[in-house]
Amino acid sequence: MRENITQQFGHLYEPLKALLIYRNSEKKSIYVEAFDMDQQGKPINAHPLTVQESITLAKALDTSEDLQTSFLDPIGLMPKNVLYINRGRNAYALWHTPTQKVRLLFKDGLSIPNGEAYVPPMVWKAQRNALYVYALNSDEPLTLTTTLSQAPYFNIYGDGKVCLGNVSIQIPKDCGLEEFMRLWQIYFFNSFFSHSLGGASPVKGNIVQLWQKLVNTDEPFPLEKLNPIKSTIKDLLK
Structure with missing residues (x-):
């Protein structure tokens, strides 16, 4: 029997967004598809990654001292x-x-x-x-x-x-x-x-x-x- 230790975590992180990256093997071009997440943590509403989502992602990643400019x-x-x-x-x-x-x-x-x-x-x-x-x-x-x-x-x-x-x-x-x-x-x-x-x-x-x-x-x-x-x-x- 597996024990649920989720409550022992200091912080609970819920899935917010999922990204799926496609690459064209011939031209090496990239296409990014974004998914929203429902209350059960399942991906829904697939759509091309928007400019605003890209900006939000960049700000979220730009937290370390090495990346701050x-x-x-x-x-x-x-x-x-x-x-x-x-x-x-x-x-x-x-x-x-x-x-x-x-x-x-x-x-x-x-x-x-x-x-x-x-x-x-x-x-x-x-x-x-x-x-x-x-x-x-x-x-x-x-x-x-x-x-x-x-x-x-x-x-x-x-x-x-x-x-x-x-x-x-x-x-x-x-x-x-x-x-x-x-x-x-x-x-x-x-x-x-x-x-x-x-x-x-x-x-x-x-x-x-x-x-x-x-x-x-x-x-x-x-x-x-x-x-x-x-x-x-x-x-x-x-």
Whole structure:
């Protein structure tokens, strides 16, 4: 004899909707049929999945932190420096910043003082928990074929990913796009640069000597020192 343990469940879930997915074996197209459920939990009222039902389903599934993409929604108009927005599984924003003077921090032992210096134009690609940065060799308008260079900093892997170390990244759940971009730039420039990754210098020449020469001066960043890579803006749209 089987024992009914339903009452022991903390919550009772009743069937609400059933979906049946058909696939055309030749064209690989998909057709979704939806069913309502009667009081006995049996499927009734078969019909093509409606747009409203699709929206409701998407909202129901969009509950995990990995799927939430509200940080890609601007509070106001879309910022002019935003290049691309991807709301897929690994949602990210892609934006650029022009030549600017920023404060840089360096770990003791590098013999580089903390202070302000000019940095080159940059391209930023940020997910909720990961950041990639690249440099540009000019402030000219960007296109899909614009070539990228290695970002001329420490703590960056060859593919542009930033090693965050023990930096605590805290992006609020209700964060808008403008704040999302601002926070990532703060996290990046307010962390201590400590070492090169991958064994090679991210610039042409000695990176330590380069920043020793630039920090606490008004000297523009020498763009000819950037290391070009084989990637373009288009390659970042993945």
